[in-house]
Amino acid sequence: MKEISLDFIFTKKFLFFLVVVVAFVAFFHRLGEAPLSGDGIGYGQIAKEMTVTGDYLTPYHDGVPIFYTSKPPLLYWMMAFSGKILGFSNFSVKLPVALLSFLSIIFLFMFVTKYYDYITAFFASIILIFTQQYLHHGRSVVTDGPFALFFMLALFCFYIASNDKKSFYYYLMSFFIGLSIMTKQASGLLIYFVILGYLFLSKSRSALKNIHFYLSFLLVPLIVLPWHIEMYKRFGDNFVKEYFYSTINNVQGWGNGWTEDKVNYAMSAKKYNFFYEWYIYLQLLVNNYWPWLPFLIYGIYAKLRKTKDIIVNDKRRDIFVLCWALVPLIIFQTASEKNGNYLNILYPVFAVIAAEVLNSFSQKTVQKIIKILVAVSIFASILFIGFPIVSKGIDAQKLTDPIKLIPVVNTIDKNEKIVIRKEDNFVFSSMFLFYADRGNITLSDEDFETKIQEDQKYYFASYKDSFMRDILKKYENKIKLLAETEKTILFTN
Template identity: 25%
Template sequence: MFIRLFPANGCAMTTTLRHHLILLLTCGCVFFLNLGAARLFDEDEPKNAECGREMYERSDWVVPTFNYELRTDKPIMLYWLMLSSFNLLGVSEFSARLPSAIMATVTVLTVYQIGWRFFGQAVAFWSSIILSSTMMYVVSGRISTPDATLIAFITLSIFAYIRLQPVGEKGWSQPESAAWPKAYLPANFSGYVLLYALMALAVLTKGPVGFLLPCSVIGLFLMCRGQAPHAPQDLSWNRPLQSANELVNYLAAFITPSRFFPALWAMRPFTILLVVGLVALPWYITVGWMTNGAWLEGFLGSHNIGRFSSAMEGHSGPIFYYVIAILMGFFPWSVFLPVTLYLAASQRHRFEKDNQGLLFLLCWAGVYVGFFSIAQTKLPNYVLPCYPPLALLMGWTLVRWQEGSLTLPNWSYIWGARSLILSGLALIIAFPIVSYILLPGYWAVGLVGCLPIAAGCWMLTQNQLMNRKQILKGIGVCSIAFVSTVFAGITPWISQAQESSQLGLSASRLSDSSVPLATYQYFAPNLPFYAERPVLRHHSSEEVAQFWKEHPDGVLCVRDQELSQLDDVMPKDVVVMEKIDRFLRPYQIVLLKRRSTAPRTAAQPSVESVIR
């Protein structure tokens, strides 16, 4: 069925077209604007980009490597997308990040479709605006990590399930047949194939969680629809033992085998294994064969079972870790998040047409937050797949409040407005202090706090005028302006201060890519990407002596405070090619090369500092 883009008079745009144009413009600002201006940040982004560059360099579409060594952290999908981008546009920060920006946009548009099917166009539009202007989600769409791609495939698979459910007079997923659980699943085999094929693409992006958790979301929803036992109503902190006993009895009745296994069987587990196997297994088998099983052992063992069962690389946290992480990552909209979850859970039964959609979204968000809260390794990006349902829940809450059908407690509204103002003031006050200590010259970054202050003041002013229709517009504009300013303006500016990218660019400028580059007790993932060569990592003076012996034309990076440790092994003709201040740390990094092989360039200082 074709969507009519213009009304009968042929003049004004339809609501659907107008919404999509605004969303595309918003995504252009928050995801694509100045996308390639910032240098690669943090640990994961340069590792992923360098992995893609090395695969592109050797025309390899199977085995991922970082610093020319096997990398087992992530499956292949992100690298395939980056390789396609590199082949079209060449190797750069922009082309490395382009797949993430595209996939983040796909998710925003998919959220619109989900919201439209659940709650109507107004909720769909504002949910998409909310998602596209939250801090952590915008980060995922502007860096070369698999998060945006994973979220896109998960959201598409969830949408496939939602799209296959009927929408009747009573709302979404209210089938005429009461045959549980089949009435709440695709009616034909092709529906299952589409659903699980999209999950299989998520498996190629991040591993088994790509199908286990989306299936858990659908399974939990089925369990909630299948004559679930009544939740205990009289839980009390004054009766902890009795309340705990009632809760345990409820959970036992909820997941009793007579309910669990029919739901599992109705989801066709053998079809899941067949479709996921046909789509994802060929690459997993190929990479396992080409690496003699080393990649499979590292990925499935260390990066799946290991991360769930123990805290890796110091990334641990308490059980409530993700409560704090989501409140920070969902900023500036997080000021509405607590009241959103409360109202969606407690008031959904009042809205017959919205009820099942709200239940499904609560299951979706709950599965991801619950699973990763139990996992021992914790990182803020792990729960990014729950941002779309949270945005939809918030869009529903704010639009229904705007329409007058839902009451938002006045104290929560005032608290939200004041929180935005206080957050803005904190940025204005704190960042000049941080800049003075760690980033001289960047004090003006704190002025971005004016935007949350403007949003908070707008909320208070319009609330006094009782003008609810304008409130969301003002917050939306300020939120989009805030994330665009932070990530398209401030981030590229600050990224220029990273010493690792400067070192790599200097090494590339001062020596050919065939010249070996080494470090002593120092390494940054940016180095191989910007130097366009492998980086040898040395940890003892003996290794450095051997490096100079084997590679007299080589280049060495070392922290200036550790130069004295190399006095006995440093050749007498070594010169300082470059000194660069460390990013957010004291001291400098020194780039060294032997005088006899040091090229004379216009950029080279006229007076060379000679070691020893």
């Protein structure tokens, strides 16, 4: 009997097809199953209000201009466009981020195929798809997913322009830098530091002699300045103070209000993923970057060990990869506040470095690795389709419990506002607005308690923390429970 040949699995067409299918399943399957969460529910509501008001420039939240998120509007615009067409839901709001993250896998495969080979491209793509944090951000309503794509494309375009002497790509480089800034504000400027590092270390400085390299810089202010100028014209110093202040002092609080309320640092750090420990990035990689971590460590070590040879012999590809991997990481490390989400822009280059190591083994071993990854990818895709593994394990679950209040909230008169506590403001108010079209009254804990004592009827919602437990006990004869979950409570006085 003639044996069935499996040689087709080593072909570029098959491996690219597999990458596309696996990425599609990973980023899109059950995308709308988990509720929006954390910042995402607030961003979703801002996008929703843009379509309601027809004002696509000003970010409104419950009818009030909001800039303390420090986010430019590009993500809001993409979500508003999706929600306008499909209606606002978990799926439609997450769709633009998932689509851009899916495209990042495709572009990575194409770039690595061109400058390495398609086997390395396959390894890098599969590694990136199965990088837990990258997949999480690619299925969440946060800026980190789109920012990683624009960051990557800007660097790809720069490398193509300088290495292949294709000047048009300088303009694409600046276009994506502009989109990066319009996605995550000043973080987009990190691209320039990577480029400067490359130009400093590489003997080929053709970019510095190319007029198009400099002319392309004009694209960035053309993309970035109009919205910022318009917001300043409308809101003056209040816009500048809220929008830029929170960028510099995010860990102390979101804007002046949070700072004046002296939000506890430990709570803020836990809530917004900020840390002070010098080792936090290493810890995050050790905790989350398996099974790729050993290959990444060895890959970086091997390149650093050959740094002199790489620079002397002008191995531009290695210089490019090292600058991308290390320049942002050094900048992140020197900052006093460290955010685990910042690693997202480094995962594509980490995937390339780890993939190089995998493809450095003997041909026989490489073929075995390909077979293993093909089998694992197919098996994982089947599991993802058959079971809610990604939506339950990767997607944010913060609102899974509080959202159970929504059916009861929907029975309350539309004109009634829900009284919530200030520390729950952005998440709770956004949840009630997005899922139930209910406004809120946000109060300090002291005023929240005073409101309960009033004779007029109000509706209240809160997490069941120590403060709330004391309130329930203190006013047990006055409070009427409407709904209770494991972590939250809805009641009236």
